[in-house]
Amino acid sequence: MKVTIDGITIDVPKGTTILQAARMIGPEVAPPTMCYYSKLKTSGGYCRTCIVKVTQGSAANPTPMPKPVASCRTEVMDGMVVENTINKDVLEARKGVVEFLLVNHPLDCPVCDQAGECSLQDLGYEHGAATSRYEFPRREFERIDIGKYVQLHMNRCIMCFRCVKVADQLTEKRVHGVMHRGDAAEISTYIENVIENDFSGNVIDVCPVGALTDKTFRFKSRxxxxxxxxxxxxxxxxxxxxxxxxxxxxxxxxxxxxxxxxxxxxxxxxxxxxxxxxxxxxxxxxxxKVDRHSVISQNHYNHLNELKVQVLKQQKALGFMDINKRP
Amino acid sequence: MGRKLLIHNDHIPNIHTLDVYRAHGGYASVEKALKIMQPDQVTEEVKKSGLRGRGGAGFPTGMKWSFLAKPEGVPRYLVCNADESEPGTFKDRYLMEKIPHALIEGMITSSFALGAKQSYIYIRGEYFYVARILEAAIAEAYAAGWLGKNILGTDFSHDCSVQVGGGAYICGEETALLESLEGKRGNPRIKPPFPAVAGLWGCPTVVNNVETIAAVVPIVNMGGEEYAKIGVGKSTGTKLISASGHINKPGVYEIELGITVEEFIYGEEYCGGIRNGKKLKAVVAGGSSVPILPTELILKTAKGEPRLMTYESLSDGGFQTGTMLGSGGFIAMDEDTSIVKNLFTFSRFYHHESCGQCSPCREGTGWIEKILKKFLDGTANESDVDLLWDIQSKIEGKTICPLGEAAAWPVAAAIRHFKHEFLEIARNKKFTDISHYDRLNKLARV
Structure with a gap:
């Protein structure tokens, strides 16, 4: 099946989602994700950061889709044309989603262990506005203890449902889930239960923000x-x-x-x-290998081989002589 | 006098019992369908009738039925959406409370058309007493052989059960309803797949509104073509309208689609005009989520034609100058009503009912409510109007289910048609409520 994303056409197997196809093309066209996790079944669709505009439904039925769609949950059709970064409406809508994700986020990055490897930080940096238009007190939840390994900071949660799906798909019995509704919804255990199983720590890895962090690493180092x-x-x-x-x-x-x-x-x-x-x-x-755009690469080695290749490419482009072929 | 097809018998004593209902021609459609018709013929009649979904979206019912996947060996379900929670809508409750057998008869006939051996009536938690009425009626129907094995001696067997919800507006969204019916948290599913392919327990399912299913009864009885003669254009048949607000005679009215809005508001047969001799200010024509329209636009379209109570006429002019028939929750407001306060009430509702799955709705609805509260407190600025507009535009169309739109449209329409009211509050830094209720409240406090 052929799908065109931001003007780049790629051939993908049936059942591929727009997001997966975009990731195959590369990070330049891949929409950002907060809730989608390719290793977790039925994840995605909630955060709406990956929304894209489908300007042509398929070759057979070229009508555009009326609303922006969540690329992580929409399968490609043959001849589909998708606009992500080249569509102003999509970028504006994404900016709106980022703003919604941030209105009740405490923005306590200076004391948050996730800072530096936080998807919400990256997202806000790339797609958000510099200031907030939200002037009301931010939502706060009561703290609960969910065990000796994992620290839950519900105030920071953006409701991606990944930790719920990890518990469902990796472990025998899930003891945490979503309680309440709307903006009062929270990840919690019923009632103040402790999450105890051999794979419970994975909720830390899948959490895109600092809502679930490692207690054994707490405040040890940035x-x-x-x-x-x-x-x-x-x-x-x-x-x-x-x-x-x-x-x-x-x-x-x-x-x-x-x-x-x-x-x-x-x-x-x-x-x-x-x-x-x-x-x-x-x-x-x-x-x-640390991605060079990441803050973690600061004051660190870069991957030397890759750096060498990049330098060589630049030199070649500038007309430098190949150092290895010097007479 | 318009024709009535659904609640024409509502004045008859004990019409809620099977015997009285049967004596007035009840269950004729089941007899007709099961004995002399094929399932496809029933669907064909519904298609011919032009019946459109009465829950709000107005999707052609016959077409919805024909989309139902029919794989071999997989059960199919009919689910009746009785989770009527849209503010201003109470028609289904009236129908179920007065004539429960009309719904059950419709369920049997529709299930026969769809080949469903089991159907469910999902009713909202607040209607628990109506659920008791339905359960009693179902028990009667079982006892008389209208439900159960081999109905009327044919090989069609059918079971119907009532499931009471927990009282969440979101469970009126069809996929959230199915989740709730399965015993899970009532969160809307991400579509596709649509219920017609994978619905209840992953099986093909049709979800229809109470009134839609009840309308199948007269369609089968009189024939689709005859039914289609009532109404105008693609809006055929009769529609129950829940009229509320500042009118002389609030209540449930069955209208022939195609009467003018003016006749509906001022006609003695219907609402009987605005009470206390006041002037009409605005109308929400189809339940709280559809755009509000000022008097001049609800009585006449932008082109100057009289507006009719039909799907097409009410939506004439798009959202710029039109609205929607929606679920038929007709709310009229007199000249003393504050649109801002009304909008606050609606927005508070949507904030309360948001399920919290997707970010725009979860965060946006609460934000809108907080800003509108500023208007009521008299602390809002003029820029807050633009902010409201921007927030609603960023919710609309970006959510999993239509609740986002339902929350965004009233805000957009109120600002579109009544921006001066918002600006006035922002400039004067003061909100004065002049509504009838507020004056009564003040009197009571003195």
Missing amino acids: VWFTKPVDASCDCKKCSGKVRLWMKGEDVLRVTARKDQWGEAEEFICNECRFDKKKTSDWKIEGPT
Whole structure:
């Protein structure tokens, strides 16, 4: 099936969503996502940040779709034409969605452990406005304790439902869910239950904001002062492929490895995440490739090979002589 | 005198019982359909009748039925949407309370057409007493053999049950209704797939409004073509209108689609004019979510033609100068009404009823309510009007279900037609309510 996104045509298999097709083309045309998670079934559709305009439904039925659609939940049709970054209305609507996501967000980034790796920060930076038009007190929830590993800050939650779906799809029995309705809706356990299972820590990885954070890492360090290192171990419960966040020789935090879309490549178990905090527990594979736009890459090495390739490309473009072919 | 097809018998004592209902021609459509018609013929009659969904969207019912997927070995369901929660709409309650068998008869006939062996009536929690009435009527129907195995000796068997909801407006959205019916949290599903393909428990399902299903009875009895003769153009048949507000005779009226709005408001047979000799200021023609229109635009279209009570005429001129027939919740407001306060009431409702799944509706509805509260407190600025406009435009069309639109349209229409009222409050920094109720309240306080 052929689909055209922002003027770029790509051939995709049947059943692909617009978002997946856009990601295949590349990050330039891929809409931002807050609730969609490719590893979780039925995720997406809630946050509305990935909305795009379908200007041609399909080759057979070229009428445009009347409303903007959530690209993460809309399957492509043959001959579909989609506008994302080239459509002013889409960008305006997305700006509106970002504003809605932020009106009740506490904006406590200076004390939030997620700062630096927060999807909402990135989204606000790329698509939001510099100031807020919201002048009312922000929503606040009562704090509840959901166990010794995971810290819940409901005030920061943007209701992406990812943590609910993780619990549904990874674990036997989900004990947390959504209570109440509308803007009073909250992620909670009934009644003040504790989330306890071998994979509960994954809610931290899927949370796009600082609503669910690692208690063992709380206030230890800003993420951009830590060095991400890929490591592995023989684990009976999970793949054992993790990312260590180190300061000196100390392992401050263990997370799943995340791909370029910020999604965990493989979910890991609590034992790997919370209990193995010594370098000797792990087989270090090497430094993590950090995306250069990320704040985490500040004061860090860049991936040297990639840098070399980029420099060579630039030099070639500028008419430099190839250093390897010097006479 | 207009023809009545749905509530013509509502004055008869004990019409809610099976015997009286039967004595007045009840269950004739079931006899006719099951004995001499094929299921497809019933659907064909509904198509011919031009019946359009009475819940608000006005989608042709026959077409909706023909979209129903019919895979082998998979059950199909008919679900009656009796979660009537739109402010200003109370027609379904009247019908179910007075003549419950009209709905049950419609359910049987429609289920026969759709091939559904099981149907559900999903009724809102606040109507629990109506649910009792329906349950009693269903028990009567079972006892008399109108429901159950081999109805009228044919091989058509059908079961019908009543499910009471928890009282959430959002469960009137068909996919949220199905979720709720399945015992889950009443959150709208993301479409596609539509219920006609994967509805209740993943099976093909038709969700119809109470009045739509009840209208199938006269259609089968009199024939689709005969039914289509009533009304104007694509608005055929009769429609129940819940009239409320500052009129002399509020209540449920069955009208022939096609009478003028003026006749409906001022005619003695219907609303009987504005009470206390006041002038009409504005009308919300189809339930709280449709755009409000000022007197000059509700009585006459922008082209100067008299506006009719039809789907087409009311929406003539789009949202710039028109509105919608919607669910038929007709709210008239006299000259003393504050549109701003009215809008605040509506917006508070939508804020309260938002399910909280998608961001624009969850955050936007609350924001709108807070800004409107500023107007009532007299602390709003002129720029707040533009802000309101901007917020509603960013909710509309960006949400999972139509609740976002329902919340956005009243705001847009109030600003479009009554911007001066908002600006006046903002300039004077003072809100004075001159409505009848407010004066009564003040008197009571003294």
